Amino acid sequence: MTDAMFDVDVLCVGHASYDVSMLLDHHPEPDEKCIAVSLLACGGGPAANAAVTVARLGGTSAFMGYLGLAGYGRSHFEELMKEGVRTDLIVRGDADIPFSVILAKKSGDRTVVNHRSRTPVLARDAVDFSLCRPRVVLLDGHEPELSLELAIEAGERGIPVVLDAGSVHEGTRRLLSKAGVIAASARFAEDFTGESDPMRALGNLAAISPLCVITLGREGLVYRRGNESGRIPAFPVDVVDTTGAGDAFHGAFSLSIARGEPVRRALLKANAVGALCCTKLGARPGIPHREEVERFLRERRDSIPSSEDSMDDPLTE
Numbered sequence: 001m002t003d004a005m006f007d008v009d010v011l012c013v014g015h016a017s018y019d020v021s022m023l024l025d026h027h028p029e030p031d032e033k034c035i036a037v038s039l040l041a042c043g044g045g046p047a048a049n050a051a052v053t054v055a056r057l058g059g060t061s062a063f064m065g066y067l068g069l070a071g072y073g074r075s076h077f078e079e080l081m082k083e084g085v086r087t088d089l090i091v092r093g094d095a096d097i098p099f100s101v102i103l104a105k106k107s108g109d110r111t112v113v114n115h116r117s118r119t120p121v122l123a124r125d126a127v128d129f130s131l132c133r134p135r136v137v138l139l140d141g142h143e144p145e146l147s148l149e150l151a152i153e154a155g156e157r158g159i160p161v162v163l164d165a166g167s168v169h170e171g172t173r174r175l176l177s178k179a180g181v182i183a184a185s186a187r188f189a190e191d192f193t194g195e196s197d198p199m200r201a202l203g204n205l206a207a208i209s210p211l212c213v214i215t216l217g218r219e220g221l222v223y224r225r226g227n228e229s230g231r232i233p234a235f236p237v238d239v240v241d242t243t244g245a246g247d248a249f250h251g252a253f254s255l256s257i258a259r260g261e262p263v264r265r266a267l268l269k270a271n272a273v274g275a276l277c278c279t280k281l282g283a284r285p286g287i288p289h290r291e292e293v294e295r296f297l298r299e300r301r302d303s304i305p306s307s308e309d310s311m312d313d314p315l316t317e
């Protein structure tokens, strides 16, 4: 832990795991022995992946959550250090972190098997956040006690809170009203609002937060800010594995908000980052660096429609 004040663009709070991903031609039948086309082992978890994304895009980030002192927790900690993610606010302990085996098929389908280990749930006062001055706080909905405390404190300090609402549970429900930005998965949006049509679901979510986005995987995203809404299709890419695309999207979007970029530009960029993340096996290898995203967007400039509405204004001045 540090005892000096520090600034970061995005403080990412929540879950860190360790993933072993295997790429397969087809998913195994019962009793079948399958040969993996490729294998990849690396850190994972929505908030940790988002923190890595922010760092690769040239921003500063810190991860707040739990990582064990040994085993997979230690490997993951070392990865975050190498990526330049600040680790001062990570709680360490003897228990290891959750472990996932991901079987990915080139079609984008995947099967995830998760072992939760004995990872502790962090108490609301587990981390002192007073020395950290983030421009944006991104919550992935895990660590519900700590996240709620942080969301309240961020609100008092005037720091925008982005909620990655992946699935409906008590933690995400309690955080919703504290979020200035809700970035929901399609599953969350449908389960929470009861609306299968994303635009109608957005209408419901808009009653809670001024800016809402629903990411729709290969369909891209829909957004609503005040009375304006729209749809942005996904960038067509050669998909290898979609693991981490949402996390990369949330990291990129939060960094853009921290930098005061226009909302529409922020969505386009996050859409590109999410798409690029799908082009490699595993969550981390596909997370692009800034130059790669800039080149990707430059090459597709002609296919991106322009707009004159207030989505071209920044969220934070």
Ligand code: ADP
Binding pocket: 108, 166, 185, 186, 215, 216, 217, 218, 219, 220, 221, 234, 235, 236, 237, 239, 242, 244, 245, 246, 247, 249, 270, 271, 272, 274, 275, 276, 278
């Ligand atoms: P989550 O895993 O959080 O539900 P999504 O699957 O909705 O996230 O993906 C998040 C974003 O990643 C999408 O909005 C899109 O920008 C990008 N993305 C995901 N899947 C694809 C794909 N098959 N092709 C291109 N972009 C994708």
